[in-house]
Amino acid sequence: MDKKDRVMMIFLQECREIIETLENKILILEDNPEDRSMIDDIFRGIHTLKGNANSFGFTRLGNFVHYFEDYLDIFRKNDKPLNEHEADLLIRGFDIVKEIFEIEENETPDNPEQYDSVLNEIKSFLNIEPEAAPVELDLEDVVSSSHFENKDITNKNEELIAFEDDVIQKIKDDNLKIYHIIMKFDDDLYVRGYNHQLFFKLFSDLGEIAYSYVKISKDIPSIEVFDTEKSFVEEISTYLLTTSDLEDVEDVFEFIAEENEVEIALLALNTIEEAKNDCEANFEKILEEESQKQIINEVIANEQSKNESKTKAESTVKSNDSTSTSSQAPAASIRVESSKLDELFDSIGELVIAQSFINQSEKIRSINDNEINQYMEMLGKSTKIIQNKVMSLRMIPIRDTFLKMKRVARDVSKKTGKDINLVISGEETEIDKTMVDKLSEPLIHLLRNSIDHGIEDSEKRIANGKDPKGTVHLSASHKGSNFVIEIKDDGAGINKEIILAKAIEKGIAFSDEEYTDEEIVNFIFAAGFSTAASLTDISGRGVGLDAVKSSIEELRGKVNVETKEGEGSVFKIILPLTLAIIDGLTVKVEDDTFIIPTLSVIESFRPKNEDIQKIRNKGEFINFRGDILPIIRVNKLLELSDENVPFEESTLICIEHDRGKYVLQVEELLGRQQVVIKSLGKMMKSLKEISGAAILGSGNIALILNTEGIRDWLDSGDKNHE
Amino acid sequence: MKLENRTLTLDANASNEEINELVSEIVLNIDEIDKVVLENDENGIASSAIFALMQSLKNRRTQIDIPFLNDYIKINNMGKVLLVK
Numbered sequence: 096m097d098k099k100d101r102v103m104m105i106f107l108q109e110c111r112e113i114i115e116t117l118e119n120k121i122l123i124l125e126d127n128p129e130d131r132s133m134i135d136d137i138f139r140g141i142h143t144l145k146g147n148a149n150s151f152g153f154t155r156l157g158n159f160v161h162y163f164e165d166y167l168d169i170f171r172k173n174d175k176p177l178n179e180h181e182a183d184l185l186i187r188g189f190d191i192v193k194e195i196f197e198i199e200e201n202e203t204p205d206n207p208e209q210y211d212s213v214l215n216e217i218k219s220f221l222n223i224e225p226e227a228a229p230v231e232l233d234l235e236d237v238v239s240s241s242h243f244e245n246k247d248i249t250n251k252n253e254e255l256i257a258f259e260d261d262v263i264q265k266i267k268d269d270n271l272k273i274y275h276i277i278m279k280f281d282d283d284l285y286v287r288g289y290n291h292q293l294f295f296k297l298f299s300d301l302g303e304i305a306y307s308y309v310k311i312s313k314d315i316p317s318i319e320v321f322d323t324e325k326s327f328v329e330e331i332s333t334y335l336l337t338t339s340d341l342e343d344v345e346d347v348f349e350f351i352a353e354e355n356e357v358e359i360a361l362l363a364l365n366t367i368e369e370a371k372n373d374c375e376a377n378f379e380k381i382l383e384e385e386s387q388k389q390i391i392n393e394v395i396a397n398e399q400s401k402n403e404s405k406t407k408a409e410s411t412v413k414s415n416d417s418t419s420t421s422s423q424a425p426a427a428s429i430r431v432e433s434s435k436l437d438e439l440f441d442s443i444g445e446l447v448i449a450q451s452f453i454n455q456s457e458k459i460r461s462i463n464d465n466e467i468n469q470y471m472e473m474l475g476k477s478t479k480i481i482q483n484k485v486m487s488l489r490m491i492p493i494r495d496t497f498l499k500m501k502r503v504a505r506d507v508s509k510k511t512g513k514d515i516n517l518v519i520s521g522e523e524t525e526i527d528k529t530m531v532d533k534l535s536e537p538l539i540h541l542l543r544n545s546i547d548h549g550i551e552d553s554e555k556r557i558a559n560g561k562d563p564k565g566t567v568h569l570s571a572s573h574k575g576s577n578f579v580i581e582i583k584d585d586g587a588g589i590n591k592e593i594i595l596a597k598a599i600e601k602g603i604a605f606s607d608e609e610y611t612d613e614e615i616v617n618f619i620f621a622a623g624f625s626t627a628a629s630l631t632d633i634s635g636r637g638v639g640l641d642a643v644k645s646s647i648e649e650l651r652g653k654v655n656v657e658t659k660e661g662e663g664s665v666f667k668i669i670l671p672l673t674l675a676i677i678d679g680l681t682v683k684v685e686d687d688t689f690i691i692p693t694l695s696v697i698e699s700f701r702p703k704n705e706d707i708q709k710i711r712n713k714g715e716f717i718n719f720r721g722d723i724l725p726i727i728r729v730n731k732l733l734e735l736s737d738e739n740v741p742f743e744e745s746t747l748i749c750i751e752h753d754r755g756k757y758v759l760q761v762e763e764l765l766g767r768q769q770v771v772i773k774s775l776g777k778m779m780k781s782l783k784e785i786s787g788a789a790i791l792g793s794g795n796i797a798l799i800l801n802t803e804g805i806r807d808w809l810d811s812g813d814k815n816h817e
Numbered sequence: 818m819k820l821e822n823r824t825l826t827l828d829a830n831a832s833n834e835e836i837n838e839l840v841s842e843i844v845l846n847i848d849e850i851d852k853v854v855l856e857n858d859e860n861g862i863a864s865s866a867i868f869a870l871m872q873s874l875k876n877r878r879t880q881i882d883i884p885f886l887n888d889y890i891k892i893n894n895m896g897k898v899l900l901v902k
Contacts, residue, residue, distance in 0.1 A: 257889075257899075285833055291865040295894040299861075304896035306889075309865065311872045311900060318847065318870075318877040321840050323833035327869035334896070 106147055107200060108430065113140050113147075114193055119498035121189050122505070128176040138167045144192070146252075146373050153199040155206065156192070157252065159214060163188050166217050184220065186502075187213050254308060254332060255370035262305050266336060266364055271302065273362040274335040274344050280356055282312070284326040291331050297347040302337025334362070433528065436488055443485045444771035448790045450478040455793055489673065490525040493571045493580070496535055497522045500569055503539050507546045514553060514564040515546055521571035526578045527673040530650050534580075534668075537643040537654075541582045541666050542567065544639065549586030549664055559661065561585065573672070577694060580668040588660040591615045598624065616656055617753045620644045644753075648803055650674065651692065651786075655753060669694065676769050677789070680748065681797060682761040685735040688797040689761070690770060690789055695802040697749040697756065699764050702742045717758055719749060725809060726758045732784060732805065752806045759800070772799065783807060818842065823851040827867060829858035829892070836866050843874065850874075852882040861894030868900060 117140045124133040141164045148157040166188065170177055177185060187209065194207035266273060276298075278291060298304055310330040315321075335344065341361060348357050453459055454475060459467070497519050504517040526534075550556075550565030557563050568583040591612060598604035598618040618624055622641040647654045652670035671677060671694060679690035680699070706718045707726070715726040726747065730736045740762060748759045770789035775782070783804035789797050818839050819826045825846075831839065843850070853871060855862070871883050884890065889897040 285864075285866065290833070290863075292862060292894075295861055299894045304894060307892075307895040307898045308901050309868050309898060311869055311902065313902075315869055315873050315876065318840065318873045319844055321870060321873045322837050323864070323866040323869075326865065327872075328865045331865070 110144060110147055110196055113144050114196060115495065116140060117144075117189065118193070118502065119495060121186060122498060122501040124177070125182045125186065125505070126501070128178070128182060131174070134167065134171050138164065138171050141167060141192075148199070153196075154253070156195045156199050159191060159195055159210070162214060162217050162221065163192060165221055169221075181220075184213070184216055186505075188217055252370050252374075254306065254334070255367045256374040257306060258334075258367045258371065262336075263364070263367065269336075269338070271336040271338060273305075273364065273367070274337065274341075275332070275358075275360045275362045276335060276344070277330060277332045277358040278356065279330045279358075280326065280328075282325040282327065284328075285323055286325075291328060294347055295333075298333075298335050301339045301343055301347070302335055305334045305336050307334075308332040440485055440489065443482055446478055447482055447771065448794075450474060451791075452794050486673065486676075487525075489527050489529070491528045491531060492523045492525050493531060493534075494522040496531055496538065497569055497571070499535060500538060500542050503542050504546065504567065507543050511547055512552075513546060513550050515550065516564050516566045517542075518566060518568045519570070520568070524571040524573060524578065525672075526571075526670070529674055530578075530670060533646065533650055534670075537646045537668070538569075538580070538582070540639050540643050541654075541668075542569065545582055545584040545586065545664070545666070549584040549588075551587050555587075574669075578670045578672050580670075581665055582668075583663065583665040585663040588663055589616055589619070589656070589658040590660060594618055614755075616658055619656070620654070620753060651677070651694070653694070653751075653753070674772070677772050677787075677799065678767070678769050679789075679799065680767050681765040681791070682729075682746070682748070683763040683765055684729045684733070684761050687735065688765065688791060688795060689729065690797050690799045691748060691750075691759065692799065692802065693767060695750050695752070697751045699746055699748045702745075702747050704743055707742055717747065719756075719758065722756060724749065724756050724758050726760055727805060727809065728760045729800070730760075730762075732808070750802050750805075752802065754806055754810060757806065757809055759805070770797070770799075820846055820849060823849055825850045825853045826856050827853060827870070829855050829862040829867065830860075831863060831867060833864050833866050836864060836870055840870070847874075847878055850878070850881055853885070855885065855890070855892075858892045862892060872900065 117137055120133055120137050120140070124130055124137065127133065141160055145157055145160040145164055148154075148160060166185070169175065170181070191207050191210055191213050195210070197203075198205070198207065265271070278294065280289070280291070284290065295304065295307075308331065309328055310332070312327040312329045315327045337344070341359065344359055454471065459471070500519070501517055504515050507513075508515040545567050546565070550567070551559070551561075553563035556565065562585075566585045568581070570581045570583070572579050572581075595604060595610065595615050595618070598615070598621065599606050601621075601624060603618055603621045603624060604610060604615075620640045620643070624641070644654055647668055647670070650670055651674065652668060654666060654668045656664055656666050658664040671692075677690070678693045680693055680696060682689050682691060702717060708716045708718070708723070710716060715728075716723050717726055728740065730738060730740065740760065742760070745760050745762055746764045748761060748764075750757050750759060770791070772787045772789060775785065775788055784801055785798045786801035786804070787799045789799060791797050818828060818831075825843070827839075828835075853874060855867070868885075871885055875881060875883050875886055885898075886900050889899050892898050
């Protein structure tokens with residue numbers, strides 16, 4: 096990748112970030128149309144986007160954003176709050192900005208479907224209120240002229256920034272006027288006996304042409320059938336430097352100019368200089384970021400290289416050197432590729448394991464030297480600090496994802512005609528960035544579901560004595576080592592009779608079995624379940640909530656629902672704080688150590704023999720506080736041995752699962768600890784009962800039990816634990 | 818027009834009719850062309866059709882190097898010229 100590509104990559108990333116930030120701000124503005132600071136922020140973002148787009152030749156984006164900026168400028172300058180229609184146009188306009196950006200990025204030829212209609216609406220709006228908010232043409236002073244097109248023809252920023260310093264100096268020295276002339280003739284130009292070159296010959300009598308941009312038609316024929324009957328030059332944009340007046344320039348086209356064929360504008364020199372300054376500032380900013388990125392890469396590379404050489408030298412005493420190097424890293428924020436963070440995180444994981452290894456080494460312990468003990472303690476503390484710092488690098492607030500939900504709520508509210516108040520709290524709560532990216536889809540679905548199925552129509556709400564406006568509360572919080580999201584609505588709640596009837600109809604439940612309320616409600620997460628009377632494009636496709644559940648489980652989390660008829664429902668998503676570390680119970684089975692994620696554990700206990708029941712062809716069960724739960728002997732499950740370890744000599748661990756609790760039998764509970772998860776690789780992927788591995792402080796490897804996979808095994812009926 | 822050392826030199830003074838006549842010769846020799854340059858542009862060029870011709874050539878055989886299509890070229894009467902796609 097050369098420097099140009101790298102700069103382009105940074106530009107694209109910056110555009111993406113601007114767009115993401117703006118989307119949230121626009122939604123905040125919609126809620127608070129009088130928030131001046133928000134309008135100013137959005138305007139600045141759009142202005143930067145325009146500058147960036149034009150600097151990098153994204154002319155379609157630049158063109159649209161140019162008008163979009165003018166639209167915003169009206170509200171910015173006139174201190175005019177947006178009404179509902181204006182806010183709607185703002186949002187639709189921004190949707191087009193996002194789409195064009197993608198189109199530009201992918202070099203797709205077609206414009207977004209709504210491009211013209213939204214642009215025309217914006218243009219129309221700009222013309223409607225010219226007096227209230229004069230549209231300033233920020234690049235050129237346009238000179239009026241009778242038969243020449245004299246609108247803003249200035250969306251040629253890339254042409255302006257191409258003006259060289261010596262040309263600008265000549266303009267200043269000779270006090271020259273700059274005319275920007277655009278010739279757009281039909282393709283029958285040659286047949287009519289003209290040629291663009293005729294005009295250039297006449298221009299040369301008036302002054303000097305500095306630059307010409309010749310736009311060739313995209314429909315140009317192949318060379319085999321090429322002929323000059325038609326002109327395939329669609330447009331020539333040219334810059335004439337002269338002391339002549341406008342009338343003299345217009346006279347060049349005396350015999351040809353028909354409306355819209357020629358546009359002439361007098362260009363102020365300072366607009367060229369401003370365009371160049373803006374562009375240079377943009378480039379400087381990008382290059383500065385590039386330079387900062389290089390610095391941090393070098394720092395990381397230096398650190399790695401130092402660590403490697405230290406390892407080779409087996410030196411631990413000089414570890415302070417590395418902290419002095421890292422303190423030289425720039426304090427300003429920098430952009431780092433997430434893959435590099437992942438690598439860093441992995442390395443820290445190894446460091447933690449190595450430190451733990453040293454700490455538990457009998458050989459080192461036996462030295463029993465005060466100085467060494469001191470260094471060991473220092474190493475332990477430093478390792479912990481580094482681990483926490485690196486962990487925090489991956490943690491970001493859930494805020495941006497939550498703000499996106501405002502847009503979702505807005506759209507669903509419009510589509511369903513339900514008036515919704517989306518209340519957001521806990522948006523500063525932090526979570527692993529890799530999880531944030533995967534949370535949007537399930538959250539969107541749950542929110543749509545709450546509004547579409549949960550919140551009643553306003554008539555029904557009034558009849559039930561509720562506020563006609565439904566409320567959905569989206570909140571995030573840390574609970575222990577978990578990250579919890581709640582989507583709580585004050586709607587109708589879930590009707591269990593309807594759910595059960597539907598579940599039976601779909602073959603998910605059986606009419607001759609009894610189900611608890613919790614089990615009935617959880618049927619909504621079953622594959623293919625849908626209670627919607629008609630399928631809408633909002634929700635109710637019957638593939639929704641089970642997909643939500645799968646997505647959350649992929650993140651090693653779980654989703655559940657609590658509901659009260661007539662009062663509403665709460666969907667709760669419980670996730671680990673990070674995907675890279677797991678909080679687990681370490682247990683012993685057949686001299687091996689296993690880890691059970693604590694998120695799934697309800698309780699561990701020593702069983703009494705009288706609570707155990709054996710049922711032929713069904714297996715072993717335990718009466719656990721009134722519930723009869725199946726017992727799985729882990730040694731048999733993993734085929735470690737055939738031995739029936741006596742229950743009174745073992746520990747049982749009750750596992751929570753929405754398809755029903757179950758109990759794992761292990762020999763001994765060793766403790767609880769956080770471990771860095773290591774993948775087992777493709778070869779071991781077929782082991783559904785194991786989700787990964789971790790290296791313990793002793794250096795031993797412990798497999799992590801997959802409570803989901805074990806439940807699947809249990810449900811499959813392949814029980815060999817009897 | 819001349820084709821030497823796999824470089825096609827186009828005459829900036831060529832009129833539309835002359836360009837039309839050139840096309841058949843260019844088509845016959847297109848596989849022999851690696852580069853296209855312009856000459857005699859001291860007094861500007863005679864027809865804008867020459868720009869379209871170069872673009873058409875490039876479309877037909879993308880490996881032909883036509884500096885005109887990639888960067889500014891100074892042409893008398895037109896200043897520094899850039900072809901825009």
